[in-house]
Amino acid sequence: MxxxxxxxxxxxxxxxxxxxxxxxxxxxxxxxxxxxxxxxxxxxxxxxxxxxxxxxxxxxxxxxxxxxxxxxxxxxxxxxxxxxxxxxxxxxxxxxxxxxxxxxxxxxxxxxxxxxxxxxxxxxxxxxxxxxxxxxxxxxxxxxxxxxxxxxxxxxxxxxxxxxxxxxxxxxxxxxxxPEFPVDRRDTTRVMLSAQSHLFSDEERARFFATTFKITHELDRMGARLSFDGAPFLPNSNAPIISESIVLGDIQLMGNGQPVVLLADRQPTGGYPRIACIVRADVPSFVQKQPGSDVMFELVDHTESLTALQAQERAIASRQKHxxxxxxxxxxxxxxxxxxxxxxxxxxxxxxxxx
Amino acid sequence: MYSFAPSSFPALRPLGDASVLVEFGDGISTELNGRVAAFERVIRKSVIPGVLETAPTIKSVVIRFDPLEISFEHLSATLRGLLDQHTDLSNIEQVSRRVWNVPVCYDQALAPDLAEMANALNLDIPEVIRLHSVNVQQVLMIGFAPGFLYSGLLPDTLHVPRRTSITPEIPPGAVICAVGQTCIAATTMPTGWYEIGRSPLRNFHPDRDPAVLITAGDTISFSAIGKAEFEAIEAARDAGNWQPECDLA
Known part of the structure; x- marks a missing residue:
């Protein structure tokens, strides 16, 4: 050889x-x-x-x-x-x-x-x-x-x-x-609930999951700002939120109701409400979405997110064969x-x- | 799929698929925060396989885990078990006995928002300095940025909401105040709080061991210093000859 x-x-x-x-x-x-x-x-x-x-x-x-x-x-x-x-x-x-x-x-x-x-x-x-x-x-x-x-x-x-x-x-x-990674060509980015999901009404959460967002040019290692047509997403009360841990993929709504997805170099804690959090398996595809691309979020549970992550890890591990x-x-x-x-x-x- | 607002505490709340919060309450108190710090220590000592890291915050402990190593269900059961074993977290050996003396210079040159805060409180500036500098505070968490400490709680006479405008940049050592808390910046950052003084403390220094001196659960005791003393301490610190005094309670 x-x-x-x-x-x-x-x-x-x-x-x-x-x-x-x-x-x-x-x-x-x-x-x-x-x-x-x-x-x-x-x-x-x-x-x-x-x-x-x-x-x-x-x-x-x-x-x-x-x-x-x-x-x-x-x-x-x-x-x-x-x-x-x-x-x-x-x-x-x-x-x-x-x-x-x-x-x-x-x-x-x-x-x-x-x-x-x-x-x-x-x-x-x-x-x-x-x-x-x-x-x-x-x-x-x-x-x-x-x-x-x-x-x-x-x-x-x-x-x-x-x-x-x-x-x-x-x-x-x-x-x-x-060859190119076998991308799971999904229409949605999967999320789970996050620290302040419960502060949003059922209607507001339903509207969030039915909204098509766009990736903006404000995208870096710290986070990605999203734009959308429609009313801002606001929690039930505007009582101040006690600063709480932020994790990778958290979707935070700023004071003006505009979402920002927090990424690798995010701050560790913050006081803006987070409505959902992108699951680990879908973070890599999310960060590669170019400004102007559409993104819709789909709520999944631990079982579904784990299945997706396990499949992805198997695909990564088997890349050597390709x-x-x-x-x-x-x-x-x-x-x-x-x-x-x-x-x-x-x-x-x-x-x-x-x- | 989930129960949303917890009806009883401590409550477990998933944050995405790879983190979970153990929440001890829905408000801010030093007692609640003390239980947070105590339980974070319990988890760390338990060394749960699959747990990547933990951190205490004001009212909850965050646990980051690898879902490929431990399932959320298994981790939740383990955390519930630990909570059941430690129903009275105040019985746990005090998390920290460290009391740090933190000098603060309230000179107006280093306190751009002191007058505005005094005005909001309907107090005169010397009175705000006097009321603030006598406090012994619990470090509630290190968050937002490396070494950035939150402490509380100040007496009601010093409670002000956040400001309505953002200061784009405050320097390391800036002492900022709002919502009954005092924070000390360790790096340059923006803030919406009142900048009321400057400390020579650098709570984050990557070349120092440990890089972060004051951590959640510690106690800090403010002391007012004049501008000349502040400058002398800063010079000594930069020469490597100053570190805040630490006593054991």
């Missing part, structure tokens, strides 16, 4: 020549600090992240990646070589002018420039690199937490000129590709040869139709 690998080497170095406006280093986040007022954070689309792990052949570790919101940017390898892939929403990408396929591993070597365009068909893409971005662990994670200004690269979004180190990585497995080896063109092979990446064994070799 033909396989591709490199000798162990010290980590590569990647420079952000031009940062997208909302790009940050993320991993699975840091549960455990809620009582300090720090939400778990982490990647907004965990399915896209898990696909990157499958492609890179490291499903059991959680390397840090670059999460890109909206617009890509430009990255140059200063030293070493990197195995990488792009997952999440499709993002136009070229490496030294050569088009890079989505959800496909590729190699980047010193001097090469990766140019990422404007995300299409979603909001968030991931630049995943073998070994992961080497930033310090802060409270058990490498995720950037913007509200706390901790983690990631200097606790903030990436900026032009930032230099990112990449952890040493042995595996080289270029041209592996994954890895295929794309044809590698000669130029790519030349690149591989020139960077001494040949020979050895790769974790995912079992399924390669490439001998």
């Amino acid at each position: 033909t396989t591709v690998t490199s000798q162990p080497h010290t980590g590569a170095i990647l420079r952000v020549n031009r940062a997208g406006p909302y790009s940050s280093v993320q991993d699975l986040g840091r549960p455990g600090y809620l009582s300090w007022g720090i939400t778990e954070g982490g990647v907004a689309d965990r399915i896209a992240y898990s696909e990157g792990l499958t492609l890179l052949g490291t499903p059991s570790v959680t390397p840090a990646c670059v999460e890109i919101f909206g617009m890509g940017g430009c990255y140059e390898v200063l030293e070493g070589s990197i195995q990488a892939c792009l997952t999440g929403a499709p993002i136009p990408a070229t490496l030294d002018g050569q088009e890079i396929s989505h959800r496909t591993t590729f190699a980047m070597t010193a001097g090469q420039v990766l140019d990422l365009g404007i995300i299409r068909g979603g909001n968030i893409s991931y630049l995943m690199v073998g070994g992961g971005i080497d930033v310090p662990m802060v409270f058990g994670a490498r995720s950037t937490h913007l509200r706390a200004s901790i983690g990631g690269h200097c606790g903030r979004n990436l900026r032009d000129g930032d230099v990112l180190h990449v952890m040493p990585d042995m595996s080289r497995n270029v041209g592996l590709t994954l 890895l295929v080896q794309a044809t590698i063109d000669k130029e790519n092979l030349m690149n591989l040869n020139s960077t001494n990446l040949i020979s050895g064994a790769v974790a995912n070799g079992e399924h390669l139709p490439w001998e």
